[in-house]
Amino acid sequence: MRFVSVTRLRLRKFWFLPGFLWFAARSASQAKRAEGNLRALTFKDHGLVFWTITVWTDRKAMRAFRDSGNHRAAMSKLSAWCDEATYVHWEQEEDETPDKKTAFDRLVSEGVVSRVKHPSPDHATRNFPAPG
Numbered sequence: 001m002r003f004v005s006v007t008r009l010r011l012r013k014f015w016f017l018p019g020f021l022w023f024a025a026r027s028a029s030q031a032k033r034a035e036g037n038l039r040a041l042t043f044k045d046h047g048l049v050f051w052t053i054t055v056w057t058d059r060k061a062m063r064a065f066r067d068s069g070n071h072r073a074a075m076s077k078l079s080a081w082c083d084e085a086t087y088v089h090w091e092q093e094e095d096e097t098p099d100k101k102t103a104f105d106r107l108v109s110e111g112v113v114s115r116v117k118h119p120s121p122d123h124a125t126r127n128f129p130a131p132g
Helices: 014-033 059-066 069-081 100-110
Strands: 002-011 037-044 049-056 082-092
Touching (some): 002 100, 049 059, 059 069
Antiparallel strands (some): 002 082
């Protein structure tokens, strides 16, 4: 079984974009080199919305990545920078990256809402548009 992790983050102000992009680039590079990483997709959506879809050999590999290096440093900033932050995990047989529709559907139906300091009105309900 493969372990999938999907995140959707929305920055609350354009002001946070340079710092976010700095951490995002380093975190993406870290993910691609991380032991146990099979796939790492990142993309920007409408406005200040950013997605990641990663596939791992197992949960342990994903957690080792999540809790180290640039990614760990980035996570400490997100509660102040984002007004929406949601993630979802699941296991699947395939090594392939789930498509955007599958990622969105799972995020809306099963996603976990992260704590943010300035939540949008739609944050808690995961009422956000599908990725373009």
